[in-house]
Amino acid sequence: MRALSDRKILFFGGKGGVGKTTCAAAVALSASRRGKRVLLVSTDPAHSTSDIFETPITSEEREILPGLSGLEIDASLETRRYVDRVKGQISNLFSPATLKKADAQIELAATMPGAESVALFDRMTELMIDRKDIYDLVVFDTAPTGHTLRLLQSPELLVTWVTALTKARRAMLPEDLEVPDPVLAALERRQDRLQDVRALMMREKATAFVLVTIPERLPIEEAARSLETLSEVGIQVGEIVVNRVLPEHATGDFYESRRRQEQVYLDEIDRRFAHLPRLRVPQLDSDIHGLKSLECISELLQC
Ligand SMILES: Nc1ncnc2c1ncn2[C@@H]1O[C@H](COP(=O)(O)OP(=O)(O)OP(=O)(O)O)[C@@H](O)[C@H]1O
Numbered sequence: 001m002r003a004l005s006d007r008k009i010l011f012f013g014g015k016g017g018v019g020k021t022t023c024a025a026a027v028a029l030s031a032s033r034r035g036k037r038v039l040l041v042s043t044d045p046a047h048s049t050s051d052i053f054e055t056p057i058t059s060e061e062r063e064i065l066p067g068l069s070g071l072e073i074d075a076s077l078e079t080r081r082y083v084d085r086v087k088g089q090i091s092n093l094f095s096p097a098t099l100k101k102a103d104a105q106i107e108l109a110a111t112m113p114g115a116e117s118v119a120l121f122d123r124m125t126e127l128m129i130d131r132k133d134i135y136d137l138v139v140f141d142t143a144p145t146g147h148t149l150r151l152l153q154s155p156e157l158l159v160t161w162v163t164a165l166t167k168a169r170r171a172m173l174p175e176d177l178e179v180p181d182p183v184l185a186a187l188e189r190r191q192d193r194l195q196d197v198r199a200l201m202m203r204e205k206a207t208a209f210v211l212v213t214i215p216e217r218l219p220i221e222e223a224a225r226s227l228e229t230l231s232e233v234g235i236q237v238g239e240i241v242v243n244r245v246l247p248e249h250a251t252g253d254f255y256e257s258r259r260r261q262e263q264v265y266l267d268e269i270d271r272r273f274a275h276l277p278r279l280r281v282p283q284l285d286s287d288i289h290g291l292k293s294l295e296c297i298s299e300l301l302q303c
């Protein structure tokens with residue numbers, strides 16, 4: 001994992017609860033201790049990064065330890081901001097009656113599946129571009145998934161789609177024909193940014209994706225799906241972390257039986273992800289909380 005933290009950007013992906021935030025925090029901590037300027041970006045609504053560091057991590061970026069800054073972004077807040085921004089952009093374009101309908105459409109779009117992850121990724125994109133010169137390393141405790149990755153794969157789709165929508169809208173509203181469309185302009189800017197960030201994310205020396213899983217069926221399936229989407233998009237996975245492996249010192253009938261079951265999944269992981277570097281991290285005897293247990297994870301992650 002040490003080699004991976006020499007990149008500029010790290011993403012931790014995987015099913016809910018497998019240990020993404022824990023691993024991201026451990027890697028960020030050890031990189032900062034090696035003298036790097038690190039920004040750890042948390043996306044967890046449960047504020048687990050604040051719990052781990054036992055200090056509040058807020059939407060204001062701030063140094064939490066020497067060389068290590070933290071920032072929490074909230075997907076639902078980002079969606080709200082995004083919606084308000086779009087509404088603001090169209091507010092002086094239409095008559096009040098039309099505007100009311102348009103606003104209702106925008107509100108509806110914001111409830112669609114994927115809207116939150118798109119708004120979240122929009123904010124992550126901003127950070128990747130704006131912060132890459134201030135920090136040596138930016139660590140995200142989550143990774144873009146299906147919907148977002150596909151958008152990244154073809155940013156031009158965004159504009160094609162919006163152009164079609166705009167045409168339809170203009171056909172319905174001839175009085176607005178002469179007005180330049182700020183929504184379209186904003187989306188075009190967004191397309192440019194997506195193209196920049198895509199280049200950054202695909203550059204192997206700049207960005208690494210780490211897939212976190214545990215030796216259980218569903219998390220393995222999730223990791224396999226992510227891997228497939230990532231490779232479709234042309235992004236390589238740097239490492240797979242197999243977290244919460246039963247520790248060797250756990251003995252007794254119960255553990256023996258669990259271990260036999262676990263071995264089946266460990267073998268499956270070795271088989272299905274044979275081409276990826278894999279790292280096993282044992283289950284510790286308590287949750288990861290405070291610097292001491294985090295250091296323990298850093299060590300196990302060899303970072
Ligand atoms: N190796 C480990 N040993 C013991 N506890 C662990 C280990 N790894 C993670 N945990 C604990 O498991 C819980 C989930 O971990 P974490 O919050 O890092 O997962 P996550 O993938 O970020 O979850 P979410 O998808 O909800 O954001 C936490 O309570 C954490 O302390």
Ligand SMILES: [Mg+2]
Pocket residue numbers: 020021022044048141
């Ligand atoms: Mg998390």
